[in-house]
Structures are given as C-alpha cells and as structure tokens.
Amino acid sequence: MSRKHRQPSFDLGRSFYFLWCGESLAIVGTALMEFALGVWVYSHTGSALAFANVVLAATLPAVVFLPLAGGLADRVSHRLIIVCCDVSLALLLFGVMGLLWFDRLEPLHLYLFNCLASIVSAFRKPAYQAAVNSIVAPEKFTRASGLMGISKNASALVAPLLAGAIMARAGLVTILAVDLITFCSGTLLVIKAFAHVRRSSGRHDGPGKASVLRGALDNVAGALKFFAASHLMAGLLVYTMLRSALLSLATLMMTPLLLSTLGSQTLGMAYTWAALGGLAGAGVLISMGNPRRLMALVAVADLLLALCVIALGVVSHAVAYCALAFVAITAASVADASVNSLWMRKIPGGNRASVFALISMLTIATTSLSIFVGGLLVDHWFQPALVPGGAYAESIGHWLGVGPGRGVGMLFVVAGACFALLALSVLCYGPMRRLEGAQSEAASPRTGDTAQVEAL
Template sequence: MTALLRGFGVLWFGQTVSVVGSALTGFVLGVWVYQSTGSATQFAIISLSAVVPGIVLAPIAGVLADRRDRRGLMLIADAAAGAVTACVAVLLWTDQLTVWHIYLATAVTAACNTVHLTAFYAMLPLLVPREALGRANGLMQMTQAAQIAAPLLAGALVGTIGLRGVVLIDLCTMVVGMTLLVAARLDRSATAAPGAGKQVTLGEDLGHGWRLLRARPGLFQLAVLFGGFNLLFAMAGVLVQPLILSFGSAATLGVLMFAGGTGLFAGGLVMSAWGGPKRRVSGILGFLAFGGVVLALHGLRPSAWLIAVVAPLFLFILPIVSGSTLTLVQVKTPAESLGRVVATTRMIGQAATPFAYLVAGPLADRVAEPAMAPDGALAGSVGVLIGTGPGRGIALIFWVIGAGMLLLTLVAVTRPRLRRLETELPDAAGSSDAADEPSEPARQPEKERPRSASQPA
C-alpha cells in the first residue's frame, strides 16, 4: 500500500513539474502570436487548437489506455510532446517560427496530453486505495491549478532569459517528468492494460465507453451534467476578462486573474486534503447551485472588489466538482473499461467548450452590449438593476449563465437515477484496495452489466 502511494506521489510530482513548464511555454507563445499579428482572433485560435484535438481524439486515447501498457503509453505521449517542443525551439533559434507552427504545435501537444491524462486517470484507481481516490483526484486538480503561476513566472522569465530560455526550461521539465515516470516503482498490475489481447474491432472499441455509460443511466447523466457545467464555465471564462477591462486597467486584470487563480488552487488543496463530500452526487449538485449564484454576482456591479471576492469563490468549486465527478466514474467503472469510459466522459465534458469560445464574443458584442447601452432595449428594465454602458451587456450574460447553472442543477435533482447513482450502481472491482480480494463480478446487477464487445448480442 505504501509503495503504491509512493509511486503515485512520484508520478504526480513529475507531471506537475512538466505541466508548469508547458504552461510557461504556452503563455509566452500566445503573447508572441498576439504581438506578431495584433489579432485577437488568431490569439483565440490557440485556445481552440488546445481543446479540439482532445475532444476528437479522446475515444482513441481511451482505447489505447485499455489496450496498451499505461506507463509505456504515457512515456510515448510525453516523448512526442517533447519532440514538438524541441522543433519549436529549433524554429525559434533559426528565426523561422511562424504563427501556423504555433497552432500545429499546440494541437499535437494537446493530443499527446489527452493520451497521457487518459492513461493516468485509468491507472489511478490501481495506484491508490479507494478511500484515498478522491484526495488523489484533488492532487490532480492541483496540478492543473498550478498553471495559474505560469503568467507571473513567465513574464519574469521572458524579461531575463527571453522566449528561447523559457522553451528550454519547458524541455527540461519534460525530461524531469519522463525521468520520474520511468523511475517510479509501480506494480505491473497497476500499469498493464487489463484488456490487452482481446480480439475486437476498432469500431467496437471506440464505441465501448459510450455504450457502457448508456447502460448506466445515472453515470451517463453525471457525464452530461459535467458537460453542461463545463459549457457554462467556458462561456464565463471567455467573458470575465472583457468584463474586468470594461471598468478596470490591465494591471487590475492581472491582479484579479491571480486572485481567481488562488481560489482554484485553494479548491484543489481542499479536495486533496478532504477527498470530496461523502455523498458525492449531493455534494456536486450543492456546489453547482452555489456556483450559479456566485456567477450571477459577477454582473451585479462594475467593481474590482466584487470580482476579487466572487471569482475565487467560483473557481474554488471547480476542483471539487471535477474531482468528485472523476472519482465517481473511476469507482463505478470496471478496470478493463476505465480508459475508454474516462475518455468518453472527458469528451462529453469538453465537447461544448469550442462552441462556448465561438459564440460568447459575438453574443456579447452584437446582442447583449447593444441591449444594455444607455439607450438600449433593456436599459429601462435590467439596466436599472445592474447599470448600463460598456461591459453591462457582459454582466447580463453572467446573470444568464448563473441562472443557467441553477437551472442545470434543478434539472439534475429531478433525475432519480442520478440522485441514486452511489447506492443503485455498485462499485466496480479492480482498485488497489481490492487487489488481494476475490473478484466479485456478480455484485453488479445483470441488467446493467455492459456486454463485452466479443460476446454475442
């Protein structure tokens, strides 16, 4: 048991170091694109390049995680990402780097990260005991939250060692992550692919995660709920910076973004120490309702002090909601299917994010802002409550997003299969604490047990 926890700790630390290094490069390359082109659209394409590959390739990543040695898969993904970063470094050194190189590098790196994370999350229940799984997912959320330091650190580094130096640091952190991945003492049963050697078609494999989720209505509804949450969160994330800049300076924006990031980091810290609510579904719904209220408060008035309070409060719930959702998926899914189910859940969760990126700006510029102008259509109604003028249309959208999250929570409460998920669907065997216990395949009701792709209909 101690060896398993130590192995996870080594992997987690290595991944955190590597993620921070990649975040440094991502930030400075984004700045380079904007300074080179002066185009906000081209800058936004970087965000799409970082999201779309993960959505499209998630099913393939899930198949690989269930059919190949998971540590080996993570090493291959990391090596490929490192090779891409090395190519960017060479292009920088030879003064041949162009914007399309950045888009391509971002997309390939995002694909590699999808494979790496899918394999890691699929392996996680075999690395830590079930009672510690929530805390382990909290640490994984802290890894993502660690990226909040990237803009501050990258800004300081660019001024001293330049863009080339930052890319070199990224390469060094990748080497550290891969070295620790190789050095971690992991039991073979934790890294081996449980489904290796099974003879199924690629089409059956790609659809397996979707079919298994559909066979478990409560788990599928949880994935859809997670997707709705991410859609609303993405829209708020796109618009919060223009909201702040409508009444504050760039310096104010930097301070408030850092304040929000501290809330994200604190949420990950709490999740890693707490492990999440004992009744996870109820906890997720409660935090979603709280998040809806806090999102609406963003638009109450144009105040930096208000944003300094509500932004960290909202981002605080993100690691708890995400960590609790992933823990439920891991606990309720058989080990041999976990890679494909985790990948499908992440795909559902992220599928609407590009849509949010594409529609949020036009919705604010062409609909909400004109309606909330001093002479706009809503100036005499909603404008009396939240004011009129620049930025108040975005404030109105925050009210709508907050109401949408409350509505999403209300709809989820009416779904009995989701509410009873933890009691109705038995935990799956295969976590590290069950390694010495006999397998109990009969624990899951026959009507909900997914059919293997190799079994007849």
C-alpha cells in the same frame, strides 16, 4: 487508535505520488508554454484572431483523436503511452527551438506545433487518468482528485507570473528549454512510479488475438454501451458536460468583462484570487478525505458557484470581483474534484480510459460550442441592448447598468441562472443525488497498470 488508524488514509501509495509529481511538472511546463506562445504570437502579429487560432489549434484536434486514444489506453501499457507522448512532445519542442534559434519561426509553425501537441496530449490524458484510477484504492479517489486539482490551480497561479518574468528577461527559447526540462523530469518520475506498481498475473486477450487498433475501437464501443446501459451514468455525463461548458464560459468571459470596465490590473488581481480559491478548494477536499453524499456535495458547490457567477455580472467594484472570484473557484475546485472522484468510482476497469476519453471529447466540444454561442449573444444581442437608448436600457439596464461590458454582465447572469437550475435539478432528483450510494462498478483489484501492462 487515533493516530495509527488515521495514518493509512493519507497514504495514497508511492506509485501515485511519483505519478502525481511527474504530471505536476508536465502541467507547469505546458502552462508556461501555452502562455508564452500566445504572447509571442500576439506580439508578433498584433492580431486577436491569430491569438485565438493558437488556442483553437491547441484544443480542437484533441476532439477527433480522444475516442481512439482512450481505446488504445485500455489495450496498451499506460506507462508506455505516457512516456512515448512525453518523448514526442520533447521532439516537437526541439523543432520549435531550432526554428526560433535560426530566426525562422512563424505563427504558422506554432499553429502546427499546437495542433500536433494537442493530438499527442489526447493520447496522454486518458492514459494518465486510467493510471491514477488503477493505482489508487477506491476509498482514496476523492483525496487523489484533490491533489490533482492542486497541481492544476497552482500552475494557473504560478505559470503566468513565471512565464512573464522569463519572457521579459530571456525570451521564448528559455521558456521552451524550461518546458523541455519539466517534461523529461516528469517522464523519469512516471517510469519511477510504475516501477513501484504491482504487476497483475492475469492474462488479457488483447493484442495477441486481434490488432491493437481493432481492440481500441471495440473499447470505444464499450464506452458508448456503458452510458447507454445506465440512465444515471448518462445523466452524470450530461451534467459534467454542461457544468464544464458554463464554467469555462464564465472563466473566459471574465477577461472582456473586467478589461472593458476596470482594466488589466483588476483582471490580474481577479485571476490571482481565483487561483488561490482553486488551491483552497483542493485543500478543503483533501482534508475531508472520503466524504459521503458526494453527488450532493457537487450540486451544493455548483449552486454556490452559480450564485457567484450571477453576482459577478452585477457588481462593479474590484474588491467584489476578487472576493467573488475566490469563492467561485473554491466551490468549482471542490465540485471538479468530486465529479472526477465519482467517475473514478463508477467507470468499469475494462474500458476505463475509453470512457474518460469520451467524457473529455464531449466536454471539449460542448465547451467550444458554449463559448462560440456566448460570444455571439454578447456581440449581437446583449451588448447592443444595454447601451444608452438600447432595447433593455430602461428595464434590465436599471439592474445591470448600461455601457461597455454590461452585455458580458448579462451573459454572466443568464449563464449563472442556468447553472443554478442545473444544480437544483440534481438536488431535487433523488436517484441522481444519491448516485454514489450504489456499489462502484469500477471496483477491481488495484494492480497498477492492470492486466494490460507490459514491460517497456
């Protein structure tokens, strides 16, 4: 009974594994490219602002297009969208490689490339998320989320090391060639994934009776109504936005915190241990299978993460930074995958991609705002107050210390305290803590690309 009964729980289906492998290749290729483009721009301009512009160009355009992209993914074949996006990215890569080959590449070209790639990715992401939701059974969402987390954290661990080695030996053009190969291979795996998917015999009243664009806008409106109809879903949305913003703020500010105190070597060690923690967290969640009280698990993991963030603002030794980074990202990985599993269970099948896109758009916007506000607080308030003779030198300075980097340390303490209050509020509010107890609105037949699938 034991072995035969447990075996199916680890079987997520051939379609999912092909899709996951294809997405993993795309994630690794994207991570290689982002690292290499940032290094190339900074080495050619020496400007931190130019480096920041590369990041912004790769992020902000997606905010504008995500709602429309989600609505489109609910009306058009997921496979068609993913393959078209991969082909578009490959063509963009060919353009950059051509400019680089003829020695015509300028930072402005990379800003434009990142902007266009961000728009393409905005259409690809909700289609991928909805595809996973449609081909995996609801009781296996948590394990699928854990595997998706492994791809993300493994790329964060391997990509910078691999990209740095390739850049040093062969230059940017080789990075772009590797990225092109990963995208093409990933596209073939996506096609293979949907070849194993059972097609639905149901009909839909989409493109035949109304334009795809009109249908996409209708699905966006449906996504807004989904949150308006349930205060618990709206609460989960706010929680997702705030936790992502605080986590991104802490992750980004690790760089100035450690560079101003212990140097680049410690920073590299901390990020390596953080990536290992992410892999460990994803592994823990996969081994747990389908845990009960999923929202309570999220809140407890986030509370542990918040305590680690507070401690990161106080400690001053390299070993302590690495240990805390490992524990923090382990907890963050468990919480991230669990939140994703909750959304997969709760979102209705009709406008699944639209809701995912709306969540992504609001999360990106909130994260960008928190990073901007955090930088202002450090530069214009916390750091000036924590220099010798500053306003907080004789009070808070006794606990956090004074001098370079202490303003960022204070930001960690404040952000961690807010994060802890957020997690405690979920644990104290019964309906939110028991959110996963209700029957999933997303329960629908697992028919792959659902009724909107059409052959390529």
